[in-house]
Structures are given as C-alpha cells and as structure tokens.
Amino acid sequence: MRYTASCIGLMALAVSATMTPALGDQHVVLYSANDDTVNKMVADGFQQATGITVDLISTGSGVLFRRIASEQSNPQADVVWGVSSSLLKQNKQYFQPYAAKERDAIAIQTICGSVRTCTF
Numbered sequence: 001m002r003y004t005a006s007c008i009g010l011m012a013l014a015v016s017a018t019m020t021p022a023l024g025d026q027h028v029v030l031y032s033a034n035d036d037t038v039n040k041m042v043a044d045g046f047q048q049a050t051g052i053t054v055d056l057i058s059t060g061s062g063v064l065f066r067r068i069a070s071e072q073s074n075p076q077a078d079v080v081w082g083v084s085s086s087l088l089k090q091n092k093q094y095f096q097p098y099a100a101k102e103r104d105a106i107a108i109q110t111i112c113g114s115v116r117t118c119t120f
Contacts, residue, residue: 027053031068033061034082061087068094 028046032039036058043054057064061083068077072094080088080095088095100106 026051027055028078029055029057029076031057031064031077031080032082033059033064038082065091065094 030039030043034042039056039058043056046052046054057067057077059067064080064083065087068075068080068091071077075094
C-alpha cells in the first residue's frame, strides 16, 4: 500500500474510482485528521459511488504522523487527508508521488480555492 497526500489525493481517488465498475470486496485505507462528521460523509459517499469500502482511521494529525512513522517498513494507509501542508513537507520521506490519470480534468481552483493552498 502507499501513502498519498493532500486533498487532491482523495479527490483524484474518488474521480478515478467512479470511472470504473465497482470493485466488490476491495477497500481503501484512509488516515484523516478531519472532523469525524466530514470523514464519515466522504467515506460513505465514496463507498456508495464506487462499491469500495473505506477503512477509516480518524485522529489528530500528530497521532497520525506517529503512526505513519511507526509503519514505515509496512505502510497501512492508501490516503492521508486533512493534515497541514507543513506536516506533509516535514514528513515527505513517508510519501511517494502519485498523479491520477484524470488529474488534468480536475480544476484545482474548484477543489482548493487557489493553487497556493494545495499540496502536491
């Protein structure tokens, strides 16, 4: 599994998954520091749209990054969402680049409000 960072990661995952048939028993592991209400709404919507189960780990960003560091040799998350860009930059050694095939079809200003607020 891999860690994928930023708001674009989750949105790209959702966009690419909705363009393919449901994958049955497949799942994605989401680590999020967002509010539980937001996490549940996004996870439920993603599962309804794709048929892919979301295994959600929701806690504070500090706890998430300690967990990510401890899992360095055996990563468990597919997507990390809802953490600050400064934390992502400080912990970039735990992430690998990922560019969704549909990335060019997503208007970055629609997702983030401005290019300056997104982390790639």
